[in-house]
Amino acid sequence: MRTDTPVSVKLENYTPYPFAIDNVSLDFSLEPEATRVRTRMQVRRLGPGEFVLDGVGLLLNSIKLNGDELSLEDYERDDETLRLRSVPDAFTFETEVVINPAANTALSGLYISGGRFCSQCEATGFRHITFWPDRPDVMSRFHVRMDADKARYPILLSNGTPGDSGDLPDGRHYAEWDDPHPKPSYLFALCAGDYDVWRDSFTTMNGDHVDLGVYVDKGQADRAQWAMESLKASMKWDEERFGRAYDLGVFNIVAVRDFNFGAMENKGLNIFNSAYVLANPESATDADFEAIESIVGHEYFHNWTGNRITCRDWFQLCLKEGLTVFRDQEFSSDLRSRPVQRIKDVMRLRGRQFAEDAGPLAHPVRPQSYGSIDNLYTATVYEKGAELIRALTVLIGDEAFNRGMQIYFDEFDGTASTIEDFYSCFEKASGRDLSQFRIWYAQAGTPEVTVDESWDEKKSTLTIKLTQKTPATPKQSEKKPVPIPLRAALLDGRGGHCTADGWENGETVIILDEAKKKVEVKLPEGAARPLLSINREFSAPVRIKRDLGTAQLLELASAETDPFNIWDNFQTLSKTEIFRLLDDPQSPPDAELVRAIADAVRHNESDPAFAALLTALPEIGELFQEREPVDPTGLNEARKRLRHALAETLMVDASRILSEPTPTPFAPNAEQAGIRALRTAMIGLTGALGTQDAARQLKSLFDQAANMTEKLACLRSLIPIESMERDEAIEAFYADWKDNPLVIDKWFAVQAGQGKAADAERLSQHPDFDLSNPNRVRSVAAAFAMTNLAEFHAPDGSGHKVIGDIIEEADKRNPALAARLLTSFEQWKKLEPVAKASAKATLERLRDGGLSKNAMDIVARALD
Ligand code: ARG
Ligand code: ZN
Numbered sequence: 001m002r003t004d005t006p007v008s009v010k011l012e013n014y015t016p017y018p019f020a021i022d023n024v025s026l027d028f029s030l031e032p033e034a035t036r037v038r039t040r041m042q043v044r045r046l047g048p049g050e051f052v053l054d055g056v057g058l059l060l061n062s063i064k065l066n067g068d069e070l071s072l073e074d075y076e077r078d079d080e081t082l083r084l085r086s087v088p089d090a091f092t093f094e095t096e097v098v099i100n101p102a103a104n105t106a107l108s109g110l111y112i113s114g115g116r117f118c119s120q121c122e123a124t125g126f127r128h129i130t131f132w133p134d135r136p137d138v139m140s141r142f143h144v145r146m147d148a149d150k151a152r153y154p155i156l157l158s159n160g161t162p163g164d165s166g167d168l169p170d171g172r173h174y175a176e177w178d179d180p181h182p183k184p185s186y187l188f189a190l191c192a193g194d195y196d197v198w199r200d201s202f203t204t205m206n207g208d209h210v211d212l213g214v215y216v217d218k219g220q221a222d223r224a225q226w227a228m229e230s231l232k233a234s235m236k237w238d239e240e241r242f243g244r245a246y247d248l249g250v251f252n253i254v255a256v257r258d259f260n261f262g263a264m265e266n267k268g269l270n271i272f273n274s275a276y277v278l279a280n281p282e283s284a285t286d287a288d289f290e291a292i293e294s295i296v297g298h299e300y301f302h303n304w305t306g307n308r309i310t311c312r313d314w315f316q317l318c319l320k321e322g323l324t325v326f327r328d329q330e331f332s333s334d335l336r337s338r339p340v341q342r343i344k345d346v347m348r349l350r351g352r353q354f355a356e357d358a359g360p361l362a363h364p365v366r367p368q369s370y371g372s373i374d375n376l377y378t379a380t381v382y383e384k385g386a387e388l389i390r391a392l393t394v395l396i397g398d399e400a401f402n403r404g405m406q407i408y409f410d411e412f413d414g415t416a417s418t419i420e421d422f423y424s425c426f427e428k429a430s431g432r433d434l435s436q437f438r439i440w441y442a443q444a445g446t447p448e449v450t451v452d453e454s455w456d457e458k459k460s461t462l463t464i465k466l467t468q469k470t471p472a473t474p475k476q477s478e479k480k481p482v483p484i485p486l487r488a489a490l491l492d493g494r495g496g497h498c499t500a501d502g503w504e505n506g507e508t509v510i511i512l513d514e515a516k517k518k519v520e521v522k523l524p525e526g527a528a529r530p531l532l533s534i535n536r537e538f539s540a541p542v543r544i545k546r547d548l549g550t551a552q553l554l555e556l557a558s559a560e561t562d563p564f565n566i567w568d569n570f571q572t573l574s575k576t577e578i579f580r581l582l583d584d585p586q587s588p589p590d591a592e593l594v595r596a597i598a599d600a601v602r603h604n605e606s607d608p609a610f611a612a613l614l615t616a617l618p619e620i621g622e623l624f625q626e627r628e629p630v631d632p633t634g635l636n637e638a639r640k641r642l643r644h645a646l647a648e649t650l651m652v653d654a655s656r657i658l659s660e661p662t663p664t665p666f667a668p669n670a671e672q673a674g675i676r677a678l679r680t681a682m683i684g685l686t687g688a689l690g691t692q693d694a695a696r697q698l699k700s701l702f703d704q705a706a707n708m709t710e711k712l713a714c715l716r717s718l719i720p721i722e723s724m725e726r727d728e729a730i731e732a733f734y735a736d737w738k739d740n741p742l743v744i745d746k747w748f749a750v751q752a753g754q755g756k757a758a759d760a761e762r763l764s765q766h767p768d769f770d771l772s773n774p775n776r777v778r779s780v781a782a783a784f785a786m787t788n789l790a791e792f793h794a795p796d797g798s799g800h801k802v803i804g805d806i807i808e809e810a811d812k813r814n815p816a817l818a819a820r821l822l823t824s825f826e827q828w829k830k831l832e833p834v835a836k837a838s839a840k841a842t843l844e845r846l847r848d849g850g851l852s853k854n855a856m857d858i859v860a861r862a863l864d
Pocket of ligand 1: 122123124261263264265298299321373374377
């Protein structure tokens with residue numbers, strides 16, 4: 001039963017649902033092991049076809065059509081559907097089913113977390129709750145009633161606004177909720193239990209009052225404050241930036257400990273992984289505060305991009321996700337530092353999405369087919385999807401983009417839409433044909449852009465030759481050129497720009513929309529040769545190839561006026577240097593480069609968040625992509641040597657920076673976070689020295705650390721240095737925080753992320769390791785397999801084995817979680833032969849042992 005061969009769903013097979021269900025009433029009688037669900041829907045025929053509903057694992061008690069109980073010959077049922085061959089043109093349809101939330105370990109549908117009921121319906125959880133056409137283009141008005149034991153479940157929540165409530169016999173009570181906005185089933189939510197609530201309110205730009213609540217575990221209300229501040233900031237930002245106001249009198253967020261993803265945008269009732277809600281100055285890092293702000297924003301922004309306008313089918317997932325990620329990135333840029341945000345977003349894109357795009361799991365932002373919908377929630381759909389919106393803004397300009405968004409909100413409000421619908425709005429707004437731009441959505445792989453310049457002294461002309469090429473990806477060997485908007489500038493080498501025809505302030509956007517393009521830039525007579533700055537702000541999600549040597553890149557870095565490109569030039573330089581060190585293990589790191597990085601760090605100390613990013617060398621995951629076969633151990637050694645040299649050069653600065661006091665009282669704002677980021681970077685460099693002396697220093701910083709950001713950084717840096725100090729810090733941290741699961745997740749993650757396979761193995765045997773909690777599983781398995789690549793891909797296969805074992809166990813209860821962890825194998829074909837054989841053997845062992853449909857989908861594609 002457990003090994004299903006995934007059957008693929010195809011975009012070209014889309015057909016509209018032949019019925020409309022204008023209204024639905026759901027009635028829940030909540031009991032953990034036997035919840036009774038009564039569903040009553042008003043159905044109206046739209047076209048010819050059978051009446052087919054999805055339903056999985058439901059115990060069917062009763063089924064009625066226009067009030068009459070149906071008998072077995074009136075319908076057909078299999079494991080996944082309920083089918084009525086003939087029905088009238090308008091009718092009432094009722095079912096009563098029983099489900100077992102307590103046994104729901106997959107965390108899709110209605111389940112129990114921490115003794116409370118909660119739900120997750122995207123993409124296909126609703127079919128585990130009741131019979132329903134569980135597809136995003138069937139939109140209904142939901143009325144919900146629920147009853148439950150009042151002492152155990154005093155708070156009963158669903159979408160929309162509350163209606164009647166009251167007491168019932170036998171210690172039970174009930175509540176009703178009404179959502180006036182038609183919505184697809186994936187946005188349904190229900191929560192019931194005992195919570196503490198942090199309450200506030202918001203008045204919209206239309207003067208409407210909104211009650212806000214963040215529901216958390218008992219005793220944790222004060223840890224909900226930051227999420228609440230972030231929610232209010234999001235509501236305000238969407239009004240100011242996009243003219244979008246909230247549309248109900250209530251907006252609630254519920255935090256749950258057991259959750260497969262980050263959070264979910266259910267209408268009026270967002271459900272969050274508690275990791276992205278709970279924070280206070282003692283227990284949360286700056287990264288936590290930042291993530292909460294951006295995820296609260298993301299889910300809130302879905303109210304317009306996702307809920308009011310939803311997707312016609314799951315192929316259009318990027319319509320809501322790419323767009324909403326773009327919106328949350330803009331929100332964070334406006335609240336914090338734009339260049340720093342851009343750099344972090346690109347680091348994430350390159351680390352995860354470029355890797356995905358270059359491996360066996362590569363797929364277009366809007367694919368033509370999928371095996372398992374849960375596996376389509378990828379970096380490509382989210383991050384590349386967001387980059388395409390950003391590239392669109394560069395291509396047509398902010399003004400046309402903003403107008404297009406307003407057309408989209410006006411024309412498609414209340415509908416389930418497609419990428420074509422969305423782009424039609426920007427065609428109207430810009431007056432341009434965007435059909436070539438849409439090729440981006442259909443083509444997998446990261447385009448490579450080659451930039452070649454030559455300078456004609458006599459004619460004062462700079463000739464820029466550009467070519468594009470997208471590498472072949474699985475099942476897609478032929479690629480077409482896409483329009484690539486490249487922001488460019490002519491640098492004068494003195495911190496300014498050169499003027500030239502058509503380059504206002506020395507800047508322009510070059511659109512590379514063919515395989516090759518030649519751009520001639522005429523400068524005033526007698527002008528000196530300008531330096532070319534290209535793909536500024538990372539205006540297009542491509543790899544730039546330029547044949548520049550170290551000296552030229554250093555010159556370019558010092559002439560740059562775009563902070564993103566300053567950082568990126570050092571990334572390119574470091575990457576080249578790490579590969580050189582890999583090929584020549586005897587040679588010392590390039591002192592000139594190390595000095596230049598150190599100088600840039602010092603030079604930017606007044607923008608500490610930016611300076612901190614300059615100390616960060618490219619991650620192994622990124623370096624990985626440019627070598628085949630790749631030796632992760634050697635790569636890691638080469639990277640460590642360069643980092644060691646940088647650490648030695650910056651040690652005096654590190655001591656100075658770390659001897660200054662950390663900002664107090666703690667505030668999670670960008671300014672303070674920037675100062676801590678630089679301090680943390682210095683802690684990291686201290687660790688890179690790897691000496692016993694460094695261990696002592698780090699332990700004393702660890703003991704004094706006044707905030708979690710710095711404490712955790714010390715612990716992380718200590719892990720690789722075998723010492724008494726390290727062991728003491730590991731123990732002390734655990735003793736201090738053993739009652740706070742989110743902090744203990746970090747304790748697991750730093751050890752798995754910095755340790756050996758044996759450490760990951762040991763952690764997976766720890767009494768606090770819990771296979772039923774996705775955060776805890778990820779804190780070991782994802783931290784090890786996705787960030788600690790040299791150890792994960794150790795040639796002796798020890799890393800593959802420990803992760804393979806965890807995945808095998810996790811898959812038995814939670815296929816979505818197991819499938820996600822399996823993606824850590826996606827680069828296996830690039831590995832050197834020994835590690836490659838071990839990865840392959842692990843994947844084959846998993847496949848042959850029997851896997852869930854979700855996990856099988858990944859393994860089959862990875863091995864293909
Ligand atoms: N829509 C949610 C978000 O991005 C994520 C839902 C994830 N669901 C899934 N099946 N992977 O905000
Ligand atoms: Zn989303």
